[in-house]
Amino acid sequence: MNPLKTFIKRPIFTAMLMAAVVVFGLFSYPRIGVDQFPDVEFPVVTITTVLPGADPETIEKNISDPLEEALNTLNGVDVLKSVNLESVSQIIIQFTLDTNPDIAAQDVRDRVQATLQQLPEEIDTPVVEKFDIGAAPILTLSLSGALPIEEMTQLAEDVVKPALQRQGGVGSITVVGGRERQIQLVVDPQRLRGYGLAVSDVSQAIAAQNLDVPGGRATDSGRERVVRLTSEVKNVEELRNLIIASPQGAPIRIRDVADVVDGPEEARGAASDAGRTAVALTVRKQSGTNTVQVAESVTASLAELNRTLEAKGVYVSTISDNSRFIRSSIASVQFDMVLGGVLAVVIVLVFLRNLRSTIVAAIALPVSVVGTFAIMAALGFTFNMITMLALTLSIGLLIDDAIVVIENIVRHMEEGKSPAEAALEGTGQIAVAVLAVTLAIVAVFIPVAFMEGMIGQFFYQFGVTVAVAVMISYSVSMILTPMLSSRLLQEHGGPGNKVSAAIERLLVATERGYHKVLEKVLNWRFVSLGVAVAILVLTIMMAGFLKFTFIPSSDNGNIKVAVELPIGSTVEDTQAVVASLDQQIRALPGIASTFITIGGGVQEQVNKGDIHVNLVSIKQRNFGQEDLKTYLRQNLPQRPGVIVSVQDISAVGGGGNTQQVQFNLRGDNWEELIASAEKVRQFMLKNPGLVDVDSTYRSGKPQYDVQVDRERAAQLGIVPAQLGSTLRAFLGQDKIADYREGGETYDITVRLPPATLASAEAMGQLPVRAPNGTLVELRNVAKIVPSEGPVQIDRESQKRQITMLANLAPGYSLGEAMSSLTSYGAQELPKSVIYDFAGNAKEMGKTVSAFIQALLLGIVLLYMILAAQFESLIHPFTIMISLPFSFIGAIGALLVTGQAMSMFAFIGIIMLMGLVVKNGILLVDFTQQLREEGKNAHDALLHAAPIRLRPILMTTIAMIAGMVPVALARGDGAETRVPMALVIIGGLITSTVLTLVVVPVVYSLLDSLSMRFKRRKGHGAPHVVPQHAAHEVPETAPRSRVGGVS
Structure with a gap:
């Protein structure tokens, strides 16, 4: 039995089937956690070893060198590097991504244990830890009051810390600025x-x-x-x-x-809250737990904790709460999703001018989204920046299939068929085409889910979420939409109101105008194609003006002012300078709070201090985070020997440098490496696009060398x-x-x-x-x-390394910085000095490569799907010829708005691949049906294209409407979503216009070539393409049968 007929004939069965999807989705919704990033594991292991009082060269020679020698032979080691500081060695091992992180960590522990006998006896036991992307603090708390610092430290360790650790999901808690x-x-x-x-x-x-x-034991009067x-x-x-x-x-x-x-104890670190001496506690969550829930649990426990501490005259307050940005960002995305969905539905109503038809189409949106929740929960996904981006992207897609189905059902009803007959025949007629459209979109996103490298780990949830949502949407359009159409659409509608009639006249005029344009371009095929190609070539040339970056800077309301005094400065010296700068920053408008930390941790670099600056909500200030960073760089007073750097705070755990530009220099000759680093530093200082220029190398650490007279001592x-x-x-x-x-x-x-x-x-x-x-x-x-x-000795691949650091000035892109430094390195650095990038720059290169591979694989899968649908090896090219034309609008939108090509813009381009072929599939599929009925290619195109114009315009404009709120968003985290939306909107506009022209032209050309080939082989009759025949526009009279609002 035809399943489609079953769904239409048995409405209760169909409704319950879809209701089950909704119920499972609603049941799963509360079980989905909220976080900033997907919970992924990277095979990165760190080994931290402390030798109190040892200088960096001693640490390198006696600890890092033997450990690196032993660890370098482990299976799967990709990158091996170390940081050698006073008293501390930290070795970082990055394994290949196919390595199990738990097995890697255990292998490292075993190898370290076997090497202990080669290390100094005075070392603390080496600490081996796995890298956790969620290890960044989710909360920073301040304990302050009138008690001496040692008593506040004891309260922090013995009272506050245990109380917080009892909250569900809390992982490690680090006390900062305390002195026991x-x-x-x-x-x-x-x-x-x-x-x-x-x-x-x-x-x-x-x-x-x-x-x-x-x-021991003794017995006294019979008692032990x-x-x-x-x-x-x-x-x-x-x-x-x-x-x-x-x-x-x-x-x-x-x-x-x-x-x-x-x-x-001796001060090797300090902390202060708004000028008051304090002890800070940084709270990290357990791996795999929900950031928002953990933060809420900890925050809720503070009231009771403060009641306990009140008698001692101290209290705990929240300095920073990263979950606020996550909640606000997720709420902003949800608002954009809802508004985009509403706008998409309004577009459908404008085109269909029928409330019942619009409701039938609109139902696909909530059912598809809610149904996706069930799969997300089953796969262990969270609501995070990546999955919410996927759902936002999907809004325009999820209504597309239903729009196409309903539009075709309405067309069949206009031919005099009953709603049930129209639902059955109209849906059946385009079922394969809609399936091909759905599989085309899945085909471009599945490769995204399985990209290699670190970026692939992040975007796995993205690709799967989009693919699942689109597949559910297709199921809804094939199961629920026909049934509802057969029950809700009216066979005889009213004449419609004046607005409806005016819209219909506009649409009919558009179809007739398109018919005339199409007739002309088919008569001037080579000229038309040449003009389109010329526009494409011009756009590709303009692409040279695009800027490239990894991830757009996000205004999360948190920055850090890093202050470094000359080597040898004391804690008191650093406190005085940092406190002065902090006072000036707190006086600025829009500053919610500041918090100071000096030295501390295992590194104990007492000449360094950080001012953590928290801004008020983005809705409560008239300036952006980048504006504040620029202002501080220009207006904070310059002091001799003091280095001040204004930085974003990384949302990813693991520590390390956070500057946007990180340029590594590596070699065997230490003196040559130092000289090269200074040359590069001078070059970077001359580049106005680079700010906060610095390096990891510091000289001048004062020390005493005690040189033993061996003979006298003996x-x-x-x-x-x-x-x-x-x-x-x-x-x-x-x-x-x-x-x-x-x-x-x-x-x-x-x-x-x-x-x-x-x-x-x-x-x-x-x-x-x-x-x-x-x-x-x-x-x-x-x-x-x-x-x-030296203050610090870095190593990578068992060679010494110096990393040049900088941030980007407003308007200067990461791609420009990389190009500048690469060119300088090739021309000016000695051949013995190896140079490469780290941080965002390194990941950007990998990301571009991964996205290009995903794009190429998606195109191959697209071709295979189209070839299977049309049973042709040629006609897939007819549709896929429209792919590059989407770049015209995408590149144009980025250039006009001044946005850089970023990781999220690449996602928009991949999205366009599926959206663009959708229009081509609808057009070519109907043309093929008419060819099978006996029409020649020319007549079939002139008949099919105007009829398919309306659903193509409807789905395209609905998708654009769904993206408009994202493109115009100004809430938390909007900076990452805006480029993606602009690419999709621009690409859809140009690709749709050109697809409606180029696809018919290419179809006609390929058909002519095919016929000529057949004639040469002696097959078929000569094919004549009428050059100037008059063709009537297909029937496009006002749709009175379903017109008007019912």
Whole structure:
């Protein structure tokens, strides 16, 4: 039995079938999470190793080098690089995308474990972690009040952090700017020498006396008891009175050689909120959880948490909430979708001028969208920037199939058929054509879902979402639309009102005018095709003026002002400069809040600080984020030696550089690499399109090189390792014992007074105990030489690397920057220096390549679908010849509006491939039907094209209407969607106009060539194309049978 007839004859069955789709979609909707990006995993693993007090060159030589040597042989390693800083080695391994991230991480752990014996014993255990794209903080909170910093830090660690971690979905929480309580023994070297003691004597005395040791078990009166030795100090005063030694019976106590300071640890970082000292907590979500739900859960818990903290005079406030931008962006897209859908329906109403027909067509929209929710939930997709973009794109598509079906049903009703007959025959007549249109759109988007590289991981959900939505739309048009048409459309409509009649006259006039134009171009085929090709060539030449970028900058209301003082600056120096800049920024209009962080983290670069600036909502200010960045660059005061950079805050976790332009220089000759980096920096500074020019290389890190006199040390029985331990003990790098109080454990450390380290001479007087018990000054066994060293050493592929950094000035594109630097590198850099791009620049190159491959694969699939539909190897070219003509409007729209070609504009171009062939399919399919009825190509084209004009215009204008709200959007995240909408609108306009002319001309030319070939082979009669015959326009009288609003 004909399924179509079943759907029409059994309306309840059909309605329930579609209702099931809606019910499943509505049931699935609450289960779909909300996030900024799809939840994807990349096979990237990091290894962080800490060696306290070590300089970058020592870190490189003793940690990164042996680890890289071992890790480089792992299977699937694509990129291996490292960052070597003071005390810290961080190695980043990027595996090929077909590698399982969990297996890769375990392989790395195993290899690191096997290499531990080659690493210094003093290192902290290396930390191996998988890269998580969602690891960027979703919330930053501030704990502030009148308490000392060490007490606020303890509250943050012991009260606030556990309370937040109890909220569902919360992952790691990092405390920033805190300083824990620490018991510091500030040892006086002069007093030590006076008593004949070394720092090792102090450490050993505390370790020997401050302990709690189990003694075993004893039986007392038949009862077993546990015996333990309790000798831990109970308070700081008791620690001061600990005896170090008792020569001649006179005890020497800790207080005799050191001042015991109970207070916060040494400041290696700081934070402040609106000028007040604070402790920040950055909250990250667990992988795979819903950003918005986690943020809402944490925010809701703050009220109860603040009630708990109120008695202590401190409170927790929200500094930044990334979920606000996500919610606002999603809401903006939803508004654009609804408005676009409404406009598309209005266009349908204008063309059909029949409320019932319009309702039948409009029903396809919500049913298709809601049905897509069910598949999204089943596949684990979220509502994110990518999937919402897919649904927005689909709005104009989802009503297309229903429009074509209804228009054909209406045409059959005008021929005198009943609604049921018209529904059956009209739908059946174009079912194959509509299927071909649907498969054509799926064909161009499925390759997007399976693109290679990082971009392919992101756009998998995009391609699948569009394909699913379009397939559901086709099902609705073949199942629900015919049934509703047979029941709701009236066989005899009224004459219609004046507006309806006027619209009908306009449409009839358009069809007749098109018929005349078409007749002329078919008589001047080569001229017509030549003009179209000339326009295309001119457009391709104009494409040279296009700018290229990766992702348009998005106004998410958050920027960062990075401040760097000269090497050697203290925390206090950095705080003073950053606080001054912060005060000026907070005085500007449109600033919601600011937050300062200094140093901190494992890197502890105390000469660096960041001002995190949060803007009020984009609806509450009359300037954009880019405007503020430009203003700050131009107006923040310049200070000697201070580097200020204004940057966007990355929404992707994982750390690393965030500048828009990252240009790597790599080589074996370090001095040559430094010189090349300086040349490139000077070149970049001369380019007005580049701002915030910088590099990862820093020289001038002040340091002391302690050069051991091996012979003298050997004579005294002192080994270099002993000297290293003494230095670490004196300089406060080692914890010598624990101090417990109130259930908490604090570090006891030893350090020297700052004045003792003021010069190499003073440091040379530090006492070291020889094996025979005598004290030897450090200068007697080593030479202390002041020097300078690099602050940071980067490596990639086991070669040293310097990365040049910059941001883009307004109006300057990433493509222009890449072209400029590539040209300079080829002409000016030594052959031994390797150069390439990182960050957005690197990904843009990969993205262009991936999109071109997807485009080519989509075109191949299109050809196969069209060849299968028309059972012809030639006629697919008739339709596909219209593809390049869509570029005319797409490129023109970008040039006119000043938009750059970006990743999202590429999506628009791919979308055009499916939309453009849709019009050609409708036209050629009907022409072929008329040919089968006996008409020649010329007559068939003149008859079919005007009849298909109306559905082509209707679907095209409906699609454009659906894109207009997106093109005009000004809400959060609109910057990424606008280029896509402009490309689609511009491409649709030019491709539709030219398709209506070029496709018939090419069809006619190919048909003539085919007939000539057949004649030469002796097949068929001569084919004559009438040159000047008069042809009547097909019947296009006012559609009184269904006209008017019912």
